[in-house]
Amino acid sequence: MSLSGKKVIVGMTGGIACYKVPYLVRALIKAGAEVRVIMTDHATKFVTPMTLAATSRNPVYTDMWAERDEIATRHIELARWADLLVIAPATANVIGKVASGVSDDLLTTIVCATPAPVMVAAAMNPGMWHNPITQRNTRTLADLGYMFVGPAEGEMAEKQFGVGRMVEPEEIFGEIRRFFDASAARGSGLLAGKKILVTAGPCREAIDPVRFISNRSSGKMGYAIAEAARDAGGEVTLISGPTSLAQPTGVTFVAIESTAHLAEAVNLHFELTDCLVMAAAPSDFRPGEQSDKKIKRSTASLHLELTPTQDILKSLAGKRRAEQVVVGFALETDDDEANGRKKLEDKHLDMIVLNNPRTPGAAFEHDTNQIAILRPGQPTDNWPLLTKTEVAARLIAKIADMLAERSHSPRSKSRG
Ligand SMILES: Cc1cc2nc3c(=O)[nH]c(=O)nc-3n(C[C@H](O)[C@H](O)[C@H](O)COP(=O)(O)O)c2cc1C
Secondary structure, X not given: OOOOOOXXXXXXXXXXXXXXXXXXXXXXXXXXXXXXXXXXXXXXXOOOHHHHHHHHOOOOEOOOOOXXXXXXXXXXXXXXXXXXXXXXXXXXXXXXXXXXXXXXXXXXXXXXXXXXXXXXXXXXOHHHHHOHHHHXXXXXXXXXOOEEOOOEEEEOOOOOEEXXXXXXXXXHHHHHHHHHHHHHHHHHOOOOOOEEEXXXXXXXXXXXXXXXXXXXXXXXXXXXXXXXXXXXXXXXXXXXXXXXXXXXXXXXXXXXOOHHHHHXXXXXXXXXXXXXXXXXXXXXXXXXXXXXXOOOOOOOOOOOOEXXXXXXXXXXXXXXXXXXXXXXXXXXXXXXXXXXXXXXHXXXXXXXXXXXXXXXXXXXXXXXXXEEEEOOOOOOEEOOOEEHHHHHHHXXXXXXXXXXXXXXXXXXXXXX
């Protein structure tokens, strides 16, 4: 998609990664965007405003007061002008200031004033990134809907290794493009106006404060579905167990740990949802008793008694509205289809996505998956081995069809 006509403010703050920003600005201009650059005083110590003026083909704004005549009435105008504001690189300082509502220079004043979404490409030394205050400020902004890109792991300018490096300009550009694609899709996409709830990743059932039982789910399939639903214009909530994946932008994110947490979160969000996709891997069993102290090493055998966890999909039965679409995943290692069909029926599902970890390249941890679609009264639809992104896009197209059918058929009472 071209970014023609899109208005982007790039706000630069004082970090080494400033040298990469002209590449980002150049890519935006090449794609047709209109770009205005705002630099903090400290950013100008790293690259000159002249470089950014040349790449953005516009004057660069650096000071709220020095260019008073031009800017005094224009900082609010600029704030309103933007379709998107990208802070790159974003220092620990600017993240802290924005999270606290401080607006003591041109950039933070515009961030405070703008109704436009804000994307943050954090860049700092790993010590600064892991500082609990930076982490708290980042969470505050993420909870408020600020989109974070990175930071990445790698070697820093000061030869230290860790998380804190700004992601490459191409990656920030990709996120900007995805943001605009998703905004366009929201207006006209297959899932425009639909609320989609996706669960992903494993659950952990505590044995004691340091040990747990879990499974091998990576969350990749669920995250791909959440992203595909977002790209199709859906309003997406992703409930995720602990994974190593980056939190997708443009999606409401709810972190859970145990199957009980997952059940609670799903029950909380289900009522307002048009479609639920249960791609998470809940635990079927949890330790009957959880020790509140670490169980000590011993030479004697330790017997754990496992009790069944709540069946989340079954627990939703009484709450379902006829027009809601509920999709479950079934991971089977034997009698796949028969077990999947039984689950489809027992849990009154509209669709089961069946996968088998014994199929090469399928299920847990892979970037690919080979699935079969089971639907009540329909023959099994076997799909070839595809990337999880492709599987997700196809699933979303199917779900959009089902939602469209439901909205055309007369509404009936709860399915019970
Ligand atoms: C050489 C040098 C490199 C720096 N790099 C970073 C950085 O990458 N990230 C960061 O948060 N701060 C960095 N700082 C510190 C910030 O420049 C400093 O916190 C400043 O107050 C940020 O101001 P600003 O956010 O208004 O631009 C660096 C400082 C120096 C001297």
